[in-house]
Amino acid sequence: xxxxxxxxxxxxxxxxxxxxxxxxxxxxxxxxxxxxxxxxxxxxxxxxxxxxxxxxxxxxxxxxxxxxxxxxxxxxxxxxxxxxxxxxxxxxxxxxxxxxxxxxxxxxxxxxxxxxxxxxxxxxxxxxxxxxxxxxxxxxxxxxxxxxxxxxxxxxxxxxxxxxxxxxxxxxxxxxxxxxxxxxxxxxxxxxxxxxxxxxxxxxxxxxxxxxxxxxxxxxxxxxxxxxxxxxxxxxxxxxxxxxxxxxxxxxxxxxxxxxxxxxxxxxxxxxxxxxxxxxxxxxxxxxxxxxxxxxxxxxxxxxxxxxxxxxxxxxxxxxxxxxxxxxxxxxxxxxxxxxxxxxxxxxxxxxxxxxxxxxxxxxxxxxxxxxxxxxxxxxxxxxxxxxxxxxxxxxxxxxxxxxxxxxxxxxxxxxxxxxxxxxxxxxxxxxxxxxxxxxxxxxxxxxxxxxxxxxxxxxxxxxxxxxxxxxxxxxxxxxxxxxxxxxxxxxxxxxxxxxxxxxxxxxxxxxxxxxxxxxxxxxxxxxxxxxxxxxxxxxxxxxxxxxxxxxxxxxxxxxxxxxxxxxxxxxxxxxxxxxxxxxxxxxxxxxxxxxxxxxxxxxxxxxxxxxxxxxxxxxxxxxxxxxxxxxxxxxxxxxxxxxxxxxxxxxxxxxxxxxxxxxxxxxxxxxxxxxxxxxxxxxxxxxxxxxxxxxxxxxxxxxxxxxxxxxxxxxxxxxxxxxxxxxxxxxxxxxxxxxxxxxxxxxxxxxxxxxxxxxxxxxxxxxxxxxxxxxxxxxxxxxxxxxxxxxxxxxxxxxxxx
Amino acid sequence: xxxxxxxxxxxxxxxxxxxxxxxxxxxxxxxxxxxxxxxxxxxxxxxxxxxxxxxxxxxxx
Numbered sequence: 061x062x063x064x065x066x067x068x069x070x071x072x073x074x075x076x077x078x079x080x081x082x083x084x085x086x087x088x089x090x091x092x093x094x095x096x097x098x099x100x101x102x103x104x105x106x107x108x109x110x111x112x113x114x115x116x117x118x119x120x121x122x123x124x125x126x127x128x129x130x131x132x133x134x135x136x137x138x139x140x141x142x143x144x145x146x147x148x149x150x151x152x153x154x155x156x157x158x159x160x161x162x163x164x165x166x167x168x169x170x171x172x173x174x175x176x177x178x179x180x181x182x183x184x185x186x187x188x189x190x191x192x193x194x195x196x197x198x199x200x201x202x203x204x205x206x207x208x209x210x211x212x213x214x215x216x217x218x219x220x221x222x223x224x225x226x227x228x229x230x231x232x233x234x235x236x237x238x239x240x241x242x243x244x245x246x247x248x249x250x251x252x253x254x255x256x257x258x259x260x261x262x263x264x265x266x267x268x269x270x271x272x273x274x275x276x277x278x279x280x281x282x283x284x285x286x287x288x289x290x291x292x293x294x295x296x297x298x299x300x301x302x303x304x305x306x307x308x309x310x311x312x313x314x315x316x317x318x319x320x321x322x323x324x325x326x327x328x329x330x331x332x333x334x335x336x337x338x339x340x341x342x343x344x345x346x347x348x349x350x351x352x353x354x355x356x357x358x359x360x361x362x363x364x365x366x367x368x369x370x371x372x373x374x375x376x377x378x379x380x381x382x383x384x385x386x387x388x389x390x391x392x393x394x395x396x397x398x399x400x401x402x403x404x405x406x407x408x409x410x411x412x413x414x415x416x417x418x419x420x421x422x423x424x425x426x427x428x429x430x431x432x433x434x435x436x437x438x439x440x441x442x443x444x445x446x447x448x449x450x451x452x453x454x455x456x457x458x459x460x461x462x463x464x465x466x467x468x469x470x471x472x473x474x475x476x477x478x479x480x481x482x483x484x485x486x487x488x489x490x491x492x493x494x495x496x497x498x499x500x501x502x503x504x505x506x507x508x509x510x511x512x513x514x515x516x517x518x519x520x521x522x523x524x525x526x527x528x529x530x531x532x533x534x535x536x537x538x539x540x541x542x543x544x545x546x547x548x549x550x551x552x553x554x555x556x557x558x559x560x561x562x563x564x565x566x567x568x569x570x571x572x573x574x575x576x577x578x579x580x581x582x583x584x585x586x587x588x589x590x591x592x593x594x595x596x597x598x599x600x601x602x603x604x605x606x607x608x609x610x611x612x613x614x615x616x617x618x619x620x621x622x623x624x625x626x627x628x629x630x631x632x633x634x635x636x637x638x639x640x641x642x643x644x645x646x647x648x649x650x651x652x653x654x655x656x657x658x659x660x661x662x663x664x665x666x667x668x669x670x671x672x673x674x675x676x677x678x679x680x681x682x683x684x685x686x687x688x689x690x691x692x693x694x695x696x697x698x699x700x701x702x703x704x705x706x707x708x709x710x711x712x713x714x715x716x717x718x719x720x721x722x723x724x725x726x727x728x729x730x731x732x733x734x735x736x737x738x739x740x741x742x743x744x745x746x747x748x749x750x751x752x753x754x755x756x757x758x759x760x761x762x763x764x765x766x767x768x769x770x771x772x773x774x775x776x777x778x779x780x781x782x783x784x785x786x787x788x789x790x791x792x793x794x795x796x797x798x799x800x801x802x803x804x805x806x807x808x809x810x811x812x813x814x815x816x817x818x819x820x821x822x823x824x825x826x827x828x829x830x831x832x833x834x835x836x837x838x839x840x841x842x843x844x845x846x847x848x849x850x851x852x853x854x855x856x857x858x859x860x861x862x863x
Numbered sequence: 864x865x866x867x868x869x870x871x872x873x874x875x876x877x878x879x880x881x882x883x884x885x886x887x888x889x890x891x892x893x894x895x896x897x898x899x900x901x902x903x904x905x906x907x908x909x910x911x912x913x914x915x916x917x918x919x920x921x922x923x924x
Binding site: 097100101169172173175243245247248249313316317322323326327328330331334335338339342359360363364367370457460553554555556557558559597630633634637 | 880881882885888889892893895896897898899903904905906907908909910911912913914915916917918919920
C-alpha cells in the first residue's frame, strides 16, 4: 500500500479525486486493480416487473374510470366494485409500477456511481421476490375487501410487516453497497436515494402502527384528527419520497447520461436536494384545509406548500437545462423526448400542487376531479414518462442489442402525451365545473344554486368519459412499450456491466465518525438555536424571554464563529459529502423535524378528554360492525365525512364538522373525494327504508346515480363473533366501551338488529336481522350524533347528548 | 394553556415562523453551494460518466 498524489491517480472517470477544503489531494491507494461486475440481473428483473405491473395498474385504472361512467361495469360482484378496485389501482401504480421502476433505476445507477457491485446477491433477490409477493398479496386481499381504510395505506397488517421487512432488506443492501464503494464522493442522485430510503421507512412505519384484532384486521393506533394528520403526513410524503425523490435521483443520473453531458448546475442540485427534503415533509396538512384540523397546522401546511415552488422549480429547470445543446436530438431520440416531457410534467405538477394548497383555491378544488387530474399529471407525466425513458435507455445496455423499434417508441411518446393531455384537461374541466356548481349560491349566498348533488355529478359525465379515452391512449402507448421490450429481449443475450477500479482507502481526514459529525460548529449552533427557539415559542413568560435572548445570542455567536473559523464549517460539510452514515443521520433529522413538530403536539393535545363542545358518542357494537363494512367496501373512496368550514358545505350538508365529532374514529374517514355527497350528518336524514333501497339499487332512490349495487350485503351475515376482540382493541385505544358480561354483547347486538329489522318490516320490506345491511344501516344512522361537553371552567361537565 | 396556545394566540405567527425557518435553510444551503469549489463541483457532476464495458451475464447465478 502506498500514498499516491492525486496527479498520478488513474482517471477512472476522467477527472481528479475530491479535493478537501484544506487543500488535500491525496488518497491512500493500493497498486491493486480489480474488475467489478455489476449485478445487472436484479436491474433486469425489476425493469420487467415494472413493465408488467404498470400495464396491470393501468388496466385496473381504465376499469375503475369506466365504472364511474357505467355503473353496470361493477357487475354486482363484491370483488369488482369501484370501492375495492380503486385502492388496487392506486397501490398497483404507486408500489408495483413506480416501485419496481424505482428499484431498477436505483440499483443500476448506484452501482455505477459508487463503483461497487451490490453488496449481496441474496439480499437483492430477496428484495425482488419479496416485493413481488407483497404485490400479489395486495392484488388478492384488496378486492376481497381486506382494507385498513386509509388511502395508499389500505394493506392489512401482515402485509405491512412484510413491506417494512423488505424495505429494510433494500436499505441494508443499499447502505452495505455504499460501505463497500470505491468512489469516495456521493453523487447527488445517491443523496436522493438515501432520503427516500430513510423517509419512506419512517412514514410507513408510523402511519401503519396498528393493533390487530385478528389475522386480517386491525385498528390504527391514531384516531380522528390525529389519524387524519398522520395519514396525510404519510400520504403527501408518499408522493414526495416514493414518487418524487427517487425519481429525481434517477433524473440526475439518467438525463445527463442520455444527453451525454453533465447536469446543468451541480450547485443547483445541492440546493434542490436540501431545500426539498427539508420543506416537503411539512406540507401534509394541505390535504386537510378548511376542515376541523387546528388552524395552526393548516397555516403551516399551506405556507410550506407555497415554499415548495422554489426547490421544485429549481430541480425542474436543472433537469431541462441539462439538455442544453442537444435539443435537436429530441426530434429523433425517444429517450430524450420522454425525459424532457417528464421533467416538464414535473414542473407543471409542482406548480399546480402549491396552487391547490392555497386555502381559497382548495375550497374550490378539494373533493373534486381537479385533484385527480393533478395527481395523474404527476403519475402519468412525471413517473410514467421517466419510467418509459429509463426503460428505452436501459434495454440496449442490459441486453446488448439495439431497441427493436425506435418508431414504435416515438409512437408511444405521442400516444402517451396526447393521452395525458386529454386526461388532465378533462379532469381540470370536470373538477372546476363540479366545484363551481357545488359552491354556487343564489339569494345573496343563502340558497344553493344546485341543491341536488346528482346534478353536479351528471354535469361532468362527458369529462369523465374523456378521461377514459385519455387513459386508454396512455395504456395503448404502454402496451407498445411492452411489445417493444418483448421483441428487443427475445433472443438477446443479457450482459452485465463491468468496470476496472483501483482499490482505495480513504484517509483519516476524509472520514467523519458519528462523534465528529455531532461535535462540529454547524451542528452545535443549530441544536442550541433550535432549543432556544422552541423555548421562545412554546414557553411561559420567563422561558419565553430566556429563549428569545438565547436565540439572538446563539445566532450572533454562530455568525462571529463562522466569520473567524470559516474553514472549519466548510471542512465539515465537505467531509459530510464523503461519509454516508453521518449524511444519512443528518438527512433523517431534516425530514423528521417537520413531522415531529406537527404530530407530537396534536397527539398530546387533541384527545377525547380535552374536547370541549361536540364530542362523538361511541358507536354501539353493531354500529362498529357496520363501520367496518363501510371501510371494507371502500365507501371513503367516494364519500367524505367532513363538512368544511365553508358556507356552501354547511348549506348542503349541515353544520360544519367539529374536531371532537370524529375523535373515536379508528381510522378517520374524512375522505378526499366526493363522487357522492358528504355523509358526516347523514344519520337520521333518511328513514331506514331509504338506505335499504339505496344499497340494493341506488338508482331506485337517486336517479342518475353511478354508485354500485351491493346485493351481497343482503345475504352475508354480520360477523358478530369478531366484535369481542374489536371492542377490546377499541377499549385499549381509549374508546370508552364497558366490559361486557358473558352474553351481554350478543344481546345488545341482537336488540339493535331487531329494532332496525322491525322498522324495515313496518315499512314493507323483510330482511333477516343478522344480515350485513342491518349493521351498515345502523352505522349510517349514527353519523353526526354527538354529545356536548361544556368547557371545564363553565360547568362540572353537564354533558348532554344531541337529540 | 397548551391547548389555547395552539388554537388561538399563535395562529397568525406560524406562517411567519415557517417562512423564516425555510428561508434560513434555503439561504444556508445556497451559500454553501455557491462556495463549493469549481474543481469539486466539476468532479461531482462528472461522476455518472465512467467508461464501462460489458460481459455476457450468467443468469444462473
